[in-house]
Amino acid sequence: MAQEEVGKVSHFFTKIGVAAVITTKKVSVGDSLHFKGVTTDFTSTLESMQIKQESVESAGAGSDVGISVAERVRAGDIVYRLNH
Numbered sequence: 001m002a003q004e005e006v007g008k009v010s011h012f013f014t015k016i017g018v019a020a021v022i023t024t025k026k027v028s029v030g031d032s033l034h035f036k037g038v039t040t041d042f043t044s045t046l047e048s049m050q051i052k053q054e055s056v057e058s059a060g061a062g063s064d065v066g067i068s069v070a071e072r073v074r075a076g077d078i079v080y081r082l083n084h
Contacts, residue, residue, distance in 0.1 A: 003034055003080040009073045010064070018066045019073045027065070027081065028058035035069065037077030044070055 006027050011020040019035070027033075031046045049056055050066040059065045 002083045004083065005078055006031075006033070006081045007065075007079040009035070009037075009075055009077040009079065011075055012073050013066075014072070017069055019069045019077075019079075021065050021067055021079055023059055023063045023065060024061055025081070026058060026060050027079075032082040033067075034080040034082055035071070035073050035077050036080065037074050040071070040073050040077045042071050043082065 004025065006025045007021040007023040009019050010022050027046065027049070029046055029049060032043060033046050034043045046067060048068050049059060051059060051063060
């Protein structure tokens, strides 16, 4: 399965399980994302995303978005979109 880089984790908010991601390409709710780092490696469907605490359906390159994640991520982890 092909994948393309769409962003990088800049911070993880442990108490609320949210990853702050700086996007390098457009991402949209419904995308299948792969979080990969030194100790991080999992996939999940992007179910909700926020910019400055406002829910959005998609975000363009260069956006600083908050993404709810089921597992811990770390600053520097790369975010990929899976292309089916």
